[in-house]
Amino acid sequence: MLRSGSRIASVVGRRSALTSIPSVACRNISLLGQAKRSQPISKPLRVPVRCQATIAPEQTFAQEVPVSRVDDRKVAVSFGPEQWTRFHHFWLRDHCRCPECFHPVTKQRLVNTFEIPSDVAPAKVESKPEGLEVIWQTSTPHVSVYPWAWLRKNAYDPAPGQANSSDKVLWGAKIKQDPPTVPYADVMSSNDKGLFKWLSNIDKYGFSFVSGVPATTEATEELTERIGFIRETQYGKFWDFTSDLARGDTAYTTLALGAHTDNTYFTDPCGLQLFHLLSHTGGTGGATLLVDGFYAASLLKELHPSAYDILSRVGVPSHAAGEDISLYTPQPQGSYPILGHAHGELVQVRWNNDDRSVMNKLSPNELEQWYEAIRLWNGLVTHEDSEFWVQLTAGTVVVVDNHRVMHGRSGFSGKRRMCGAYVGVDEFRSKYAVLKERFAPDAVAQEVGGEGRSVWAENL
Numbered sequence: 001m002l003r004s005g006s007r008i009a010s011v012v013g014r015r016s017a018l019t020s021i022p023s024v025a026c027r028n029i030s031l032l033g034q035a036k037r038s039q040p041i042s043k044p045l046r047v048p049v050r051c052q053a054t055i056a057p058e059q060t061f062a063q064e065v066p067v068s069r070v071d072d073r074k075v076a077v078s079f080g081p082e083q084w085t086r087f088h089h090f091w092l093r094d095h096c097r098c099p100e101c102f103h104p105v106t107k108q109r110l111v112n113t114f115e116i117p118s119d120v121a122p123a124k125v126e127s128k129p130e131g132l133e134v135i136w137q138t139s140t141p142h143v144s145v146y147p148w149a150w151l152r153k154n155a156y157d158p159a160p161g162q163a164n165s166s167d168k169v170l171w172g173a174k175i176k177q178d179p180p181t182v183p184y185a186d187v188m189s190s191n192d193k194g195l196f197k198w199l200s201n202i203d204k205y206g207f208s209f210v211s212g213v214p215a216t217t218e219a220t221e222e223l224t225e226r227i228g229f230i231r232e233t234q235y236g237k238f239w240d241f242t243s244d245l246a247r248g249d250t251a252y253t254t255l256a257l258g259a260h261t262d263n264t265y266f267t268d269p270c271g272l273q274l275f276h277l278l279s280h281t282g283g284t285g286g287a288t289l290l291v292d293g294f295y296a297a298s299l300l301k302e303l304h305p306s307a308y309d310i311l312s313r314v315g316v317p318s319h320a321a322g323e324d325i326s327l328y329t330p331q332p333q334g335s336y337p338i339l340g341h342a343h344g345e346l347v348q349v350r351w352n353n354d355d356r357s358v359m360n361k362l363s364p365n366e367l368e369q370w371y372e373a374i375r376l377w378n379g380l381v382t383h384e385d386s387e388f389w390v391q392l393t394a395g396t397v398v399v400v401d402n403h404r405v406m407h408g409r410s411g412f413s414g415k416r417r418m419c420g421a422y423v424g425v426d427e428f429r430s431k432y433a434v435l436k437e438r439f440a441p442d443a444v445a446q447e448v449g450g451e452g453r454s455v456w457a458e459n460l
């Protein structure tokens with residue numbers, strides 16, 4: 001068991017020393033992986049001796065055009081002193097984005113990957129201000145040009161040090177001092193700046209409040225749909241619920257609910273969950289709990305690495321079986337761990353101990369280790385330094401990233417009316433990506449310029 005707050009404080013304190021942050025504050029502590037920052041190209045490139053690039057002295061380029069050279073399998077590009085990266089000839093040909101190879105409107109590949117000779121090679125490569133030009137040694141001459149910023153962003157051999165891709169801000173109880181909030185009028189404004197701020201908050205903190213929302217289901221539903229279409233589930237589309245067991249779930253009771261993420265019984269849990277407390281009369285309690293699952297996981301990793309590893313490996317079965325007409329389990333049942341990772345990074349927390357099904361796939365020893373691990377996890381999740389309690393009131397909406405931030409509530413008495421909805425993770429990410437194109441275009445977009453989404457856009 002976690003002995004006392006002092007352990008967590010001492011860890012956080014130590015981390016504070018490491019990252020000079022006040023303990024448990026909302027700061028950028030990207031614990032999930034620090035990447036070496038790349039060196040900006042701020043002066044004429046010096047061609048490292050070991051590369052012996054075949055370029056004439058006059059070709060020592062001015063600072064903004066990287067040096068390139070070809071060998072029998074790859075093209076090497078220098079994005080900075082000692083920062084060479086290489087691209088397979090085949091990879092370059094497969095990623096040509098000329099209108100013949102990549103549909104300029106639908107952004108879909110037209111070139112047939114499987115008709116590209118596996119030994120395809122350039123006839124000529126030239127570094128040009130607009131990018132790397134490759135003339136291919138193919139029966140019909142073909143020219144490809146790759147913008148430098150796009151090559152740099154998609155480098156893989158090696159991937160040059162990039163700014164840490166995650167600017168997530170992990171938080172604990174002290175987020176209460178200054179929780180991310182956007183005014184309703186800003187979010188609803190047709191200029192979309194407030195909407196971008198709202199979604200940026202959710203991306204960064206895993207949640208955000210919206211203040212000044214009319215205390216109606218209509219206004220709340222309209223607000224939700226500023227993000228994207230609502231994800232309908234067995235609980236309906238837009239919910240308006242109270243403690244009447246109208247649905248077979250403890251959410252429809254007065255019971256306290258510990259910090260959890262929703263939909264652990266779905267193969268693909270919803271991305272966002274939005275709540276608006278419309279009224280609470282004739283009783284007390286019903287406060288809302290928020291816990292940053294990524295923060296709790298970062299502490300578990302630091303304090304109990306073997307427990308972190310177990311919770312990252314062991315799949316947990318889950319179900320929603322409160323109604324005769326449905327019986328939900330994720331497919332395949334029991335294959336999703338509490339701490340989900342992709343490319344070595346924590347990307348999802350799936351935690352709802354109330355909806356957990358029977359644990360019957362572990363050996364006795366593994367089971368004992370797993371129970372000890374969830375005790376340590378629960379100790380961090382329920383620690384006072386992790387819990388952000390807030391009494392919602394009509395007019396304030398909270399939206400949480402259900403893949404990261406856990407929510408819960410204290411028990412209550414009286415008549416309590418809550419409304420809200422789910423939004424799919426892809427709808428949230430898509431809207432955020434479109435708004436980023438407008439309000440925070442990346443280096444590639446700025447270099448390539450032009451109207452609308454380019455074929456070089458991020459993540460295509």
Ligand SMILES: C[N+](C)(C)CCCC[C@H](N)C(=O)O
Binds near residue numbers: 239250261263264
């Ligand atoms: C629809 N509404 C959000 C009111 C309740 C949904 C039930 C929540 C369920 N126990 C879960 O953890 O997913």
Ligand SMILES: O=C(O)CCC(=O)C(=O)O
Binds near residue numbers: 257262275288407418
């Ligand atoms: O009633 C609340 O405040 C939250 C209920 C809940 O956790 C849920 O519906 O998932």
